[in-house]
Amino acid sequence: MSTIVLPIAYASPLAYWVPLAKGKNVIWEVHDHYDKQTYRNRTYIHGANGKQMLSIPIKHLGHKGHQKYSEVEIANEFPWQKQHWRTLQTAYRSSPFFEYYEDDISPLYTESFERLMTFNTKVNQTIADLLDIHYPKDTTLSYNKNLTQQKDARSWANAKEKIPVTTPKYTQVFSGKNGFIPNMSIFDLLFNEGPGSVALLRSV
Numbered sequence: 001m002s003t004i005v006l007p008i009a010y011a012s013p014l015a016y017w018v019p020l021a022k023g024k025n026v027i028w029e030v031h032d033h034y035d036k037q038t039y040r041n042r043t044y045i046h047g048a049n050g051k052q053m054l055s056i057p058i059k060h061l062g063h064k065g066h067q068k069y070s071e072v073e074i075a076n077e078f079p080w081q082k083q084h085w086r087t088l089q090t091a092y093r094s095s096p097f098f099e100y101y102e103d104d105i106s107p108l109y110t111e112s113f114e115r116l117m118t119f120n121t122k123v124n125q126t127i128a129d130l131l132d133i134h135y136p137k138d139t140t141l142s143y144n145k146n147l148t149q150q151k152d153a154r155s156w157a158n159a160k161e162k163i164p165v166t167t168p169k170y171t172q173v174f175s176g177k178n179g180f181i182p183n184m185s186i187f188d189l190l191f192n193e194g195p196g197s198v199a200l201l202r203s204v
Contacts, residue, residue, distance in 0.1 A: 003150040005029055005140065007157035008069075009039035010056060010120045011127070011185040014201070015156060015165035020128065021201035026136040029154050030117065031143040033066040034058075038157040040069060041116055043185040047091040050178045054084045054185075058116060072116045085109035088187060095173050097194035104130055105187075127186050131198050168200035 003025040006016060019026060034040065041056040057075040061067050074080075085106060092098040108126060113119035128135035156163045167183050170193050175181075189197045 003027055004153050005147060005150050006153050007032065007038075007040065008117055008120050008124070009043070009157060010041060010054075010116075011043040011123050011187050013039060013044070013156075013163065013183045013185060014167040014189055015163040015183055017133070017186055017189075017201050018165055018167065018204060020133055020135070021131075021198050023134065025138075027138045027140060027150065028121075028136065029143075030070055030139040031141075032069050032154065032157075034069040034072045034116075035157070037159055039159050040072075040120070040157055042159060043187070044159075045088065045091050045185050046172045046174055046178070046181050046188050047087070048174055048177070050174075051181055051184075052087070052091065054087060056080055056084075056116060056119070070115070070117050073114055074116055074119065076112065076114075081109040092173060092187070092191040095191040098191045100194060101130060101190060124186075127190060130190065131195070133198060166204045168204050170200055 004019055005027045006019075007029050009016060041058055043054050045052050045054065057078045057080055059073040059075050088105075089098075089102075104126060108119075108123055113122070125135050155161065163183060168189075169180055169182070170189065172178075172180060172184075172188060172192055186197075189200070193200060
């Protein structure tokens with residue numbers, strides 16, 4: 001079975017979850033540099049007005065140069081957790097499964113996290129547990145620019161590029177108003193389809 005190397009994202013878009021749901025061998029990239037405008041500190045949900053971004057503020061270096069993603073710290077002086085949770089409540093309160101999962105998801109927005117990668121990993125592990133999907137623990141041992149033995153999906157972190165993976169279509173809370181918006185955050189599928197999310201991810 002081929003192995004795919006994935007970046008660690010915030011409440012990852014659905015494309016990330018297709019190989020996870022299908023039981024593919026996944027290795028998480030933990031030695032990459034932090035880049036702006038990626039899914040590392042942002043996720044997109046489907047709100048009343050369409051595609052809506054949730055962005056985690058980070059502490060920037062006081063000098064020029066690259067910073068390792070694993071070392072990036074969250075700027076917790078901003079009330080981002082409270083804002084994100086309120087936004088999720090507003091967008092998904094009327095979804096079929098929000099109340100079913102909110103007691104499991106809400107602690108993610110009250111517990112304090114220092115590092116971005118730690119928070120993102122906790123979010124994705126929590127969702128994987130709720131969906132009964134195996135969450136791989138294997139990580140890269142170092143950064144290898146050119147992967148030859150594994151599928152390189154690290155570019156999927158770029159929020160401005162389309163990820164070349166077919167994702168399932170399902171009923172979204174505001175699809176009647178805005179139409180279907182593909183490849184939203186896993187939150188969108190979880191709250192709209194609940195336990196049926198896994199079968200949808202495996203169907204594509």
